[in-house]
Amino acid sequence: MKISPSFLRVMTLSALLVLTACQSDQQQQAGQAGQKQTSHVDVVTLAPQKVTLRSVLPARTTAFRQAEVRPQVNGIIEKRLFEEGAQVEEGQQLYQIDAALYQAEVANAKAQLMRAKAAFQTAKSKEARYKNLLADNAISQQDYDDALATYQQTEADIKVQEATLKTAETNLNYTHVYAPISGQIGKSNFTEGALVTAQQAAVLTTINQLDPIYIDISQPSKHLLDLRKRIIARQINKEKAPKVTLTLEDGSPYSETGTLQFAEANVDPTTGDVVLRAIMPNPDKLLLPGMFVKATIEEGKLDNVILAPQKGITFDREGNATALVVNKENKVELRQLELDRAIDDNWIVKSGLNAGDQIIVEGLQKVAPDAPVMIDNNTLQTAGNGA
DSSP, X not given: XXXXXXXXXXXXXXXXXXXXXXXXXXXXXXXXXXXXXXXXXXXXXXXXXXXXXXXXXXXXXXXXXXXXXXXXXXEEEEEEOSOXXXXXXXXXXXXXXXXXXXXXXXXXXXXXXXXXXXXXXXXXXXXXXXXXXXXTTOSOHHHHHHHHHHHHXXXXXXXXXXXXXXXXXXXXXXXXXXXXXXXXXXXXXXXXXXXXXXXXXXXXXXXXXXXXXXXXEEEEXXXXXXXXXXXHTTOBOOOSSOEEEEEOTTXXXXXXXXXXXXXXXXXXXXXXXXXXXXXXXXXXXXXXXXXXXXXXXXXEEEEEEEEEEGGGEEEOTTOOEEEEEEOXXXXXXXXXXXXXXXXXXXXXXXXXXXXXXXXXXXXGGGOOTTOBEEEEEEEEOOTTOOO
C-alpha cells in the first residue's frame, strides 16, 4: 500500500502537537512541584531577656515556736484555767495542781532554817568565848578547835536549809502551771481530778506561735547546687533575702509574702532533697502547722538570657533538643541546643541560639533542613522583659 505525501504531513503535525502538549504538562507539574517546596511558616525573632528565676516546690507549714506543756511536780489537777483553742500569753497560768503537800514542805523547810540559824548563833558565841579563853590559856587548844568546828558546821547547815527552802518554794510554784510562750493553745489532754507526774511523757497541752509561721520547703539538691554555682559565677543578681509566695491546698494564692531564711546543711540520703526554711507572716492565723502548700521562690535574676518558645523546640529519643531556624537565605537551618530550665512557656537556652535568630514556631511539620520557606508572621521578642 502506498502512502500519500499529504497523509504523512498530517501524521507528523499530529505527533508534534502531542509532544508539545506533553512538554507543557510536564513543565506545569514541575512548576507546581516547585511551588509546593516553598512552605509558609511563623517565626519568633529572639532577643536578650532579663528573667527572674523562680522555683515552685512542695512545702509544709511549721509553727514558729511550739511548747509542749508538762507538769514538773506530782499531784492532782485542781483547775484548768484556759479556754481550749484560745490565744494565751507568756506567763499566763494554765493549770493549778493540788499544792497542800508542797505548802507543808515549805513550812517545814522554814522551820528547819530557823533552827539552823539559832544553832548558828549559839555556836558563834561559844567560839568567840573559847577564843578569848584560849588566849588566857584557860582552855586547851582541842576545846577551841571543837567549838570552831561546831560554829563552821552550823554556818554550813544554814546554807543547806536555805537550799532546801528554795527547793520547796520552787516545787510549790510548780503547782501553778504557766504558759512558757505566747500563742494559740490546743486541747487539754487532762481534766480536773487527773493525777499527773513530774516530767511525764504525755503533754498537758501544746502551744503554737503561728504569727509568723515557718514554711519548710523540699528542694532537690541538684537545683540548689546549680543556684550556688550561678551565684559564685556572678550570673545571678541575688537578693539578700529571696522572696517566697504560697499557693494553698485549694489552689488559691496566699496574700502574704515571706522571705527565705536558710538552707539545711545536709542532704536527705533517701530523697536527695535539701530543706529550705522560709518565714511567712500569718496575721489572720490562716496557716496552721502541718498544712501542705506550694512555695514559689524567687531565686534571683539573670541578664541577657535567650528564651526560646517551647513550641519551637523538639526532642529526639535520646532527649537532645533541636530547633529549626530561618537563615538569611530564607532556608531552614537545624540547630542543636543546650537548654537550662523552663520559664513559663519558654526554655532558657545555654547554647545553640543567638539574639536575632528566627526560630520556627508554626509549620514545623511541613519543613526540613535546607528547604526554602516563606515567613507569614514574624513576632519580635521585646528585650528586657522580666519573666
